[in-house]
Amino acid sequence: MNKINYTCFGLLLFSMMLLFQACKKEKVDFETDNRIITQNRINSTVRIINAAGFNQVIANGDSLTNFVVRVPNSPNSQQYPGTSYFPSNGQLGKIWSVPQDLFNAQETAKLDFMTKSYVPTLAGNVKIDVKNDYNNPIDYILLPAFAMEGQPEVVPVKRGITAPAKPDHFKIRVINLSGSIKNPGFNSSGRLEDLTGSVSLAYADGTLVDNRTSNISVATRTSDYIEIPYGTYQFKILMQDGRQMPALGSGLDAITLIDPPTSTIPIDLMNSTKQTYAPIQAYQPGGIYTILIAPQRFDYNINELAETSTTYQNSFQVITDNSPAANNTYFRVQGVNGFAGQNVSFKVDGKTIASNLAFGTAGTYENFIQGNHTVEAIDASGKTIASASQVLRPAQNYTAWLYADQSGQLKCLL
Structure with a gap:
């Protein structure tokens, strides 16, 4: 009898062990996803270059940005809720690669750009129809037509995607979309200088880079791409009389302080460093770059208390046309x-x-x-x-x- 009980007890324990193993679940490691963009959206070949400063966009009748306006100097004045298409701050930035899912079966999309701010602006709405063409990537450049003359609100330009013929070189071109500035700024130093006309790409010492990137007029608009050995360069844009055009400082979204009559970096209201800002940048092998010339917003001193006002001035910025791989060669x-x-x-x-x-x-x-x-x-x-x-x-x-x-x-x- 005891033998039977011990045998049954042993079978019971064995059955419970099997049941426990069958019910045991594998542990899953849960990790926080800190990516700003978590949706796997594929970009089209259409890119928006927002030189006009718009911060809101509607696509096909649907708002993609947050349309939130903050009161200046409030505790949350710089905090904007993200959206599905603009998760970082819910606003349109300087460069936007339009996602593929916004295009219909005919590969077209309707985009409406505008600015929403606490202070009224001169910028109106700009509506465009964009076309996604895999054989012809297009940049739609939005210009501040409200602050300039001589250019339309939108200029479509083909974007290069073919890698340089020499793998240790990069490609670069010039796009001249300059125009006459409406209501140019002025202070005790003088009136805003005129930086309209043909331009040339030069190295830091003033030597012209290539005939193909020299004397690019507003009528010509776009130079050919040229190839240069990769490296770190300080490119400058020169007017026909040798004057230097300023660049935006410290990134594409920066507002730079300038001396109106010289477009140089000021010390104070009446004194200038006599230095015109031009960025020093690394240009990677296999990279494709555009130097875009268009009016952009700048600040300038209006009194001895370092108070400022704003004006637009023709200037340049470097835009990357592709995503070059890390240089491991x-x-x-x-x-x-x-x-x-x-x-x-x-x-x-x-x-x-x-x-x-x-x-x-x-x-x-x-x-x-x-x-x-x-x-x-x-x-x-x-x-x-x-x-x-x-x-x-x-x-x-x-x-x-x-x-x-x-x-x-x-x-x-x-």
């Missing part, structure tokens, strides 16, 4: 002659990167693929007088310094 290297005894040349893996450099001078940067490389300093007779070998990493800039150490021996330091 190329690095840049130049040679510098730090030896006073003679002129030298530099080679990387047998390829000359600089010739006949005098003491204290540097060659231009050249691009190479990351990996182990040998850099040589060559004298006038073609003899290698110093060299260095090491692994050179991508997305880096290197300088090969030729110098003499304390014993007088020539060394090449990367």
Whole structure:
């Protein structure tokens, strides 16, 4: 009898263990999704470049932004509720890639742009029909027609998507949509200068970049794309008489303080730094960029108390036309002659990167693929007088310094 009871008890325990294993659920790790955009929306080929400062948009009769107006200087004056299409603050920004789901079966969409603010603005509504064409990506540039003359409210421009022919280069072009400014600002320093007419793309030292990006008129509007070796550049826009056009400062949405008669950065009401702002920016290999010229909003001093008013002035901004991949391939290297005894040349893996450099001078940067490389300093007779070998990493800039150490021996330091 006892044996039967023990056997039944053992079977009962075994059955309970099986039941417990069958009911045991797998643990699931729950993580907070901190992404601003959580919906998987595919972008169309249509992009809106909002140079007019609109903050609200309606698509096909449906509001995509929040249409919320805050009282200035209130505790929540900078807090705006997000929406499905604009989750960060519920307002239209400078650049908007229009999602594919807003287009109908004919690949068209109706967009209505406007500005809602506590203080009335001169900007009216702009309504446009946009077309999604995968073979012809289009930027619709919204201009502040209320503040300028000589341009329509909307200018459609084809956008380049073809990668540079040379993979270590980037493409760049100029779009000139400048116009005469209505009600130009003025203060004790003078009246707002006239920055209308043809423009040219230049490097930081004023050297013109290419004939194809020079003398771009308002009638021409758009230059061809040109290819330039990747790197960090400070491009400038020059008028025909050599005057420099200002750029927007610290990002596309910034309002920059300018001196009206010179468009330079002011010190105070009557004094200027005599420096015109132009951004220093990295241009990635495979990247495609547009320098857009159009009137934008600026502040200027109106008295000695640093109080300001606003005006529009023709200016430029750099817009990225594609999403270039991270540079995991190329690095840049130049040679510098730090030896006073003679002129030298530099080679990387047998390829000359600089010739006949005098003491204290540097060659231009050249691009190479990351990996182990040998850099040589060559004298006038073609003899290698110093060299260095090491692994050179991508997305880096290197300088090969030729110098003499304390014993007088020539060394090449990367």
